[in-house]
Structure formats: C-alpha cells, structure tokens
Amino acid sequence: VxxxxxxxxxxxxxxxxxxxxxxxxxxxxxxxxxxxxxxxxxxxxxxxxxxxxxxxxxxxxxxxxxxxxxxxxxxxxxxxxxxxxxxxxxxxxxxxxxxxxxxxxxxxxxxxxxxxxxxxxxxxxxxxxxxxxxxxxxxxxxxNVNTFNTPGVVENCHFLKEVEDAQKIRRTVIDCFERASLPAVSEEERKRILHFAIVGGGPTGVEFAAALHDFVNEDLVKLYPGVKDLVKITLLEAGDHILNMFDKRITAFAEEKFQRDGINVKTGSMVVKVTEKEIFTKELKNGGEVSTIPYGMALWSTGVGxxxxxxxxxxxxxxxxxxxxxxxxxxxxxxxxxxxxxxxxxTINQRKVMEDIAAIFRKADKDNSGTLTVEEYKAVINDICERYPQVQVYLKSQQMKNMVDLLKETPDVSKGSAELNIEDFKTALSKVDSQMKNLPATAQVAAQQGVYLAKCFNRMEDCEKNPEGPLRFRGEGRHRFRPFRYKHLGQFAPLGGEQTAAQLPGDWVSIGHSSQWLWYSVYTSKQVSWRNRALVVTDWVRRFIWGRDSSR
Ligand code: FAD
Ligand code: MG
Ligand code: MG
Ligand code: MG
Ligand code: MG
Incomplete structure (x- = not known):
C-alpha cells in the first residue's frame, strides 16, 4: 500500500x-x-x-x-x-x-x-x-438509499441503513416528546411534533412503525402523560398494500393489526416532496390529488439504489x-x-433458457440425429435444472415434479411420438423464462453469496489444475464450480406487541407470539460472535424487566 x-x-x-x-x-x-x-x-x-x-x-x-x-x-x-x-x-x-x-x-x-x-x-x-x-x-x-430524487428527502428525512442512523432516530424520537412537552407550545404544534411519518411499507418501514408504536405505548406514555394522546404514527405506501413481498395472509394480518393499534396506514399515497414541517403526497386513488401532511419526524425507507x-x-x-x-x-x-x-x-444476470436452446439441444442430442429420444432428454434434465434455476421454479409453479412431466405436455409427445425435435423442445421450455426473478436485497442473499465465493476461493487452485467442470454450456467454458444457487430459508416481519409474522419455505405461514419466539431464537443464533449473542439477549431481558431507556 x-x-x-x-x-x-x-x-x-x-x-x-x-x-x-x-x-x-x-x-x-x-x-x-x-x-x-x-x-x-x-x-x-x-x-x-x-x-x-x-x-x-x-x-x-x-x-x-x-x-x-x-x-x-x-x-x-x-x-x-x-x-x-x-x-x-x-x-x-x-x-x-x-x-x-x-x-x-x-x-x-x-x-x-x-x-x-x-x-x-x-x-x-x-x-x-x-x-x-x-x-x-x-x-x-x-x-445506497434510494430517494427517487424526491425534493427535500435528503435534507429532512431520516434513513435507517447504518447504526448511526438508528442512534439518531432514537435521539430524535425522544427529542420530539421533550419538545412537545415544553410549556409554550400550542396544541396544534404539539400534534405536529408528535406525528411520526414513515415512507415505505416494506419490511423496514413496517418493523420501525411497529417498534415505535410499542416504545410509545409501553414506555413513553408513562413518562409523558400530558402529551400521550397526541401521538400519531402514519405509514405511507405508494402501492396498494404494505409488505407486498410477503404472503397475502401476512399483509392482511399486518394491515388489520396496525388498524387496531391505531397506526394510520395510507396506501396509494406517493410522496412527491418533503419540507421541514410538511410532507406532500399524491393520492393515486384520488386522481393524483396532492395533499399535505404536517409531521414532526419522518423516516424514508423505500428501497435501494x-x-x-x-x-x-x-x-x-x-x-x-x-x-x-x-x-x-x-x-x-x-x-x-x-x-x-x-x-x-x-445482481445476477440470469441466463435465459431460450437464448441457449440450440446449444442445449446439440449437447443433449448425443448421436447428432437431430431429434431427442426420451432417454436423451432425461439425461440432460438435471444439468438444465441446475444451470437454469427458473426451470425448477416453473415446474413447481405448475405442480410438476420434474421435466418428464413437462415433456408430456408437449403436443407431439402426448400424441405418442417418441422423438422430440428442436421445435418441440422449444415449446416444452417456452414458458420457463417468465419465472425469472432477481434475488431480493437481503442479508440472507448477501451472506450466502459470501459463503459461496469463499468456497470458490478455497478451491481455486484445485480448479485451475483441473478446469473441466460438470457443466459446460455456452460461454462458461473452463469453469469448474457450480453456479451460485440461493436457498431461501424464510423471512420474518415483526409486527409489534410480541407478535411476528414468519413466512418459511413451502409457503408455510405462521403469525403470532410463537413466531416471535422463533424470531428471538433465530436472531440470537445468527449473531456473529458469542459476545454479540450475550449482549443482545441481555438487552432483551433488561427490556422485559425495566422497559426501554428513554434518556437522550
Ligand atoms: P451492507 O451490509 O450494507 O454492507 C456494505 C459495506 O460496504 C459496509 O460495510 C459499508 O461501510 C461498506 N462500504 C460502503 N461504501 C464503501 C466504499 N466506497 N468502499 C468500501 N466499502 C464501502 N435482510 C434480511 O435478510 N433480513 C432482515 O431481517 C433484514 N433486516 C434489515 C433491516 C434494516 C433496517 C436494513 C437497513 C436492512 C435489513 N436487511 C435484512 C437487508 C440487509 O441488511 C442487506 O441486504 C445486507 O446488509 C446487504 O449486505 P451487503 O454486504 O451487500 O451490504
Ligand atoms: Mg444482490
Ligand atoms: Mg438424438
Ligand atoms: Mg450489513
Ligand atoms: Mg458487505
């Protein structure tokens, strides 16, 4: 250096x-x-x-x-x-x-x-x-935080990406309560100061809204009895629903729970400008009418750039x-x-099956006959599934077990012809590319990619000596490692009041107090060191006994 x-x-x-x-x-x-x-x-x-x-x-x-x-x-x-x-x-x-x-x-x-x-x-x-x-x-x-170049966001909104951001938010929340409690402040101004607005109904926005609601109702109401009835939490979301990446049951539960809790969820509401004391929104449901919302603190959490x-x-x-x-x-x-x-x-630029279809066909057609027998077809299936994850996603969405089922759907084969030409092959696979989706921006994806790449580096020498890989479709030539494959282990959405929604693989959905305990245990086990684990658990215990600390 x-x-x-x-x-x-x-x-x-x-x-x-x-x-x-x-x-x-x-x-x-x-x-x-x-x-x-x-x-x-x-x-x-x-x-x-x-x-x-x-x-x-x-x-x-x-x-x-x-x-x-x-x-x-x-x-x-x-x-x-x-x-x-x-x-x-x-x-x-x-x-x-x-x-x-x-x-x-x-x-x-x-x-x-x-x-x-x-x-x-x-x-x-x-x-x-x-x-x-x-x-x-x-x-x-x-x-980066994505502000979509909305005017005033950088100057007036909080973000929640880094530890410093979280600490700043904590201080600002307490600050709002202290300012609203000063003697010379008008009722209207108190209301404004205690209006917490959250822009973005994704997992971070929703979890923050829930955490803030708990903090206010479990701890701050006791300490600020004079202003407690003026607090309002609003969640603004441009789409039709919050948590739209989750199962519909979770979205519905979250929306109902927030309504019961008095958290104001405004969907179809797009923020177009933020000033020091007001948020301007375009109401997509009301023909784009612009309305203004006075606020005391705003959190911007609408995805990444x-x-x-x-x-x-x-x-x-x-x-x-x-x-x-x-x-x-x-x-x-x-x-x-x-x-x-x-x-x-x-982001991974996933390869489309249709772009490689001719090469795949040539590879599968071992005897160069220009047609595939069912045996030839079966022999290449595993390679295709491994190389093109969208195939498996497609089979699952169609409730087919494997590609032989897919084959049965193609007209020629169902008519009884035993051989498949390239056109049949294309027909069979024509819909699979529509199932391609980018991986989400989550810790789970990031961590798995880190593990995968480390394993590649651990074996790099081995690879350079012996570069013949199991799969050699177009372009990838002499690379020995299997491509990265993401394994989704499930996702949590903490909703406050010791309730969490969990969506686990296989569309298994669980909502309530038991998932909250699952959440506690998963997040304890995922800590990177025993020191962190001990600290986090101690914090939770401390909170159960004495509540949260509300000093600045
Ligand atoms: P980051 O973890 O953001 O790390 C980026 C690193 O690069 C940082 O160390 C940064 O300091 C450094 N860096 C920045 N600029 C430079 C530069 N110019 N040069 C060198 N280094 C630089 N995901 C989940 O799966 N489950 C969850 O429950 C979950 N909850 C979340 C809650 C919040 C509030 C947030 C913000 C995110 C959450 N995520 C969750 C998403 C998850 O945190 C991200 O997907 C994950 O952090 C991505 O990892 P990364 O390594 O790509 O980026
Ligand atoms: Mg990525
Ligand atoms: Mg053949
Ligand atoms: Mg990180
Ligand atoms: Mg990183």
Whole structure:
C-alpha cells in the first residue's frame, strides 16, 4: 500500500506510488475485499485458503447486524450489542488479513487498482488517499438509499441503513416528546411534533412503525402523560398494500393489526416532496390529488439504489445502461476480469433458457440425429435444472415434479411420438423464462453469496489444475464450480406487541407470539460472535424487566 497525499478536490493521481502485491509477497495472491457488511464479512469468515493475502477496505471497522437496527431505534437493543469489530473477526483467521478504514472512490479494472480515501480528517494534509492493487477484487459495498430524487428527502428525512442512523432516530424520537412537552407550545404544534411519518411499507418501514408504536405505548406514555394522546404514527405506501413481498395472509394480518393499534396506514399515497414541517403526497386513488401532511419526524425507507462510484465502474466495464451492477452466476462482474460482486451492490444476470436452446439441444442430442429420444432428454434434465434455476421454479409453479412431466405436455409427445425435435423442445421450455426473478436485497442473499465465493476461493487452485467442470454450456467454458444457487430459508416481519409474522419455505405461514419466539431464537443464533449473542439477549431481558431507556 502506498499513501499519496492529494487534495480531495483534485482528480486522483494515477501516478501515485504503488507497491505491487509481488513486492509485498511474491507468492501470495492479493484479494481485496470492499465492505464489511453481510456479504464482505461472510466472505471473510469463510475464507480458509492460506494462499491468499486479504486486504479488507471499508469506511467502518465493524460488522453490523442490520436485522436488529429497528430495535436499536427504540432502545430495545443497544447499538454496541449488534456490532462486531472486523479486526476481531480477522484476528481469528489463519489467512493473512489486513484492514484499512477507508472508502473506495474508484475502481480501475484495467490496471487492477483501487483508489481509496481514509475517514480520518488530517488537518495538515486533508484526508489521506491511497492506491491499492489487487489480483482479485471483491466488491461488497452494499447499496445506497434510494430517494427517487424526491425534493427535500435528503435534507429532512431520516434513513435507517447504518447504526448511526438508528442512534439518531432514537435521539430524535425522544427529542420530539421533550419538545412537545415544553410549556409554550400550542396544541396544534404539539400534534405536529408528535406525528411520526414513515415512507415505505416494506419490511423496514413496517418493523420501525411497529417498534415505535410499542416504545410509545409501553414506555413513553408513562413518562409523558400530558402529551400521550397526541401521538400519531402514519405509514405511507405508494402501492396498494404494505409488505407486498410477503404472503397475502401476512399483509392482511399486518394491515388489520396496525388498524387496531391505531397506526394510520395510507396506501396509494406517493410522496412527491418533503419540507421541514410538511410532507406532500399524491393520492393515486384520488386522481393524483396532492395533499399535505404536517409531521414532526419522518423516516424514508423505500428501497435501494446504486452507489455513485459503482455507477462509474459500470460505465467502465460496459454496463452503463444497466440499473444495477451485473454479474454472471459465478458472481464474476460481467465485462471485466478478476472482479467479483456480492450482496446488495450487484445482481445476477440470469441466463435465459431460450437464448441457449440450440446449444442445449446439440449437447443433449448425443448421436447428432437431430431429434431427442426420451432417454436423451432425461439425461440432460438435471444439468438444465441446475444451470437454469427458473426451470425448477416453473415446474413447481405448475405442480410438476420434474421435466418428464413437462415433456408430456408437449403436443407431439402426448400424441405418442417418441422423438422430440428442436421445435418441440422449444415449446416444452417456452414458458420457463417468465419465472425469472432477481434475488431480493437481503442479508440472507448477501451472506450466502459470501459463503459461496469463499468456497470458490478455497478451491481455486484445485480448479485451475483441473478446469473441466460438470457443466459446460455456452460461454462458461473452463469453469469448474457450480453456479451460485440461493436457498431461501424464510423471512420474518415483526409486527409489534410480541407478535411476528414468519413466512418459511413451502409457503408455510405462521403469525403470532410463537413466531416471535422463533424470531428471538433465530436472531440470537445468527449473531456473529458469542459476545454479540450475550449482549443482545441481555438487552432483551433488561427490556422485559425495566422497559426501554428513554434518556437522550
Ligand atoms: P451492507 O451490509 O450494507 O454492507 C456494505 C459495506 O460496504 C459496509 O460495510 C459499508 O461501510 C461498506 N462500504 C460502503 N461504501 C464503501 C466504499 N466506497 N468502499 C468500501 N466499502 C464501502 N435482510 C434480511 O435478510 N433480513 C432482515 O431481517 C433484514 N433486516 C434489515 C433491516 C434494516 C433496517 C436494513 C437497513 C436492512 C435489513 N436487511 C435484512 C437487508 C440487509 O441488511 C442487506 O441486504 C445486507 O446488509 C446487504 O449486505 P451487503 O454486504 O451487500 O451490504
Ligand atoms: Mg458487505
Ligand atoms: Mg450489513
Ligand atoms: Mg444482490
Ligand atoms: Mg438424438
């Protein structure tokens, strides 16, 4: 690593001195990991191959357990309990790991270098900048908040992405109660200050609304009896329903529960502008009528966007037209070499069966007869299912067990003809691509991608010596590893009052107090260290006994 002093405003000097990885260690290959979130940390924890030297670069020197961030906003769990220093994780590894607290500003994929700037403000030199080169780069920088360029959002709304955000929200909530309790404030102004608006009816918005409702009704009403009746919580959602990524039963339960609790759910309401004291919404159901809502505190939680330096990188590698950085199914960034991307910052560009149909047919037709026998067809089924996950999703949606059932549906075969030509083959598979969906931006996906990629790196040498893979459809040629496959383990939506909705694989839905206990146990077990586990459980016990702390 070389440090180059530079003016933050100046263009990054590409001539800054660089120590090549060969000079540092002439044997080990250098893997640079950007980010210490779910994806980056999961990669780091699972990497075992001592042939690599790892350099982790991230503007924060800890991992944060994001699913418990909503609990931090109300003091149910303390911020310190859900973070783990990255140096603690690195210290336990047999692999060489170095950490730098800095943000990557630019990726130069051609020269295999990244440009970074440290967080540390240095009065004499401005901020420290440096250049790092890599043999392999793993981009795991997560996503930005997406404001859809709505005016006033950045200036006036809270976000909930980082630990600092959660701590700030906690202080602001208490602040609103204190301000509303001051003697000279008018009734109308008190009402405004105690109106909490949440924009976005996804899992984060819903969980925050529920957590805030509990905090107000279990703890703050006792402490602020004078203003307790003025509190209002409003959830604004542009779509027709909240939690629309969940099963309909969960959505319905959540909407009913919120109504009973007095949380005001406004669907079909699109926020178009936010000022210091008012939110402007377009009522999609009322022909686009604009209405204004006075508020005291607003949380913006409407999905994720791409970071600017990733945008810049995308245009370098020919992905300027895409919305999100694309990788292939081995998580390699498309359009450049040696760069991988995992987690919220990337999406897998899944291959369409229809685009490869001729190649698949040729591969299956072992005797080059131009037709497939049922045996030939059966022999290629497993490969197809593995290579194109949408096939399995399609079979499941049609309640078919395997592709032989699919075959039975094609006209020629059902007529009794034993052989299948390419047109029949196309007909059989024509609908499967419609089932393709991008993976969600969740910790579960990010963590599994980190594990997958670490396993690839653990076996990389093995692969280079013996590159023949089990599957060799178009393009992927000499890659030995199976493509990344996501395994969905289920999803929770905490709804407050010690009730949680759980949607587990196989459309198994459970709502209520028992799922809350499942939630407690799953989130305890998923903590990255025993220290975190102990801290989180202690926080919960403390809350059961004494309630949440309401000091600023
Ligand atoms: P992140 O975890 O966001 O990590 C990104 C990392 O990159 C950070 O360390 C960041 O500091 C670093 N970074 C940023 N910029 C740079 C840069 N320029 N250079 C270097 N490093 C950089 N998912 C679930 O599955 N279940 C849940 O219950 C759940 N609850 C959630 C609740 C909340 C409040 C939030 C915000 C998210 C929740 N998620 C949940 C989603 C989950 O947190 C994300 O999908 C996950 O964090 C994505 O992991 P990541 O590693 O891609 O990004
Ligand atoms: Mg990460
Ligand atoms: Mg994270
Ligand atoms: Mg992703
Ligand atoms: Mg044949």
């Amino acid at each position: 070389a440090y180059a002093e530079a003016n933050p405003e100046r263009k990054l000097a590409s001539s800054a001195p660089v120590l090549t990885s060969a000079e540092v260690d002439n044997k080990k290959k250098k893997v640079v990991v950007l980010g210490t979130g779910w994806a980056g940390t999961s990669f780091l924890r699972n990497l075992k191959n001592p042939d690599y030297e790892v350099h982790v670069i991230s503007p924060r020197n800890y991992f944060a357990f994001t699913p418990l961030l909503p609990s931090v906003t109300c003091g149910t769990v303390e911020a310190r309990s859900i973070v783990e220093p990255i140096r603690n994780i690195a210290r336990k590894k047999t692999v060489d790991v170095q950490f730098s607290e800095a943000a990557c500003l630019k990726i130069d994929a051609v020269n295999q270098k990244i440009y970074c700037r440290s967080n540390v403000e240095n009065n004499l030199n401005g901020q420290e900048e440096f250049v790092v080169d890599y043999d392999y780069l793993i981009v795991a920088v997560g996503a 791409t970071r600017p330096f990733i945008r810049d990188f995308m245009s370098q590698v020919g992905q300027a037209n895409r919305r999100v950085l694309a990788t292939d199914e081995w998580l390699r960034v498309e359009g450049c070499d040696k760069v991988y991307a995992i987690g919220d910052c990337a």
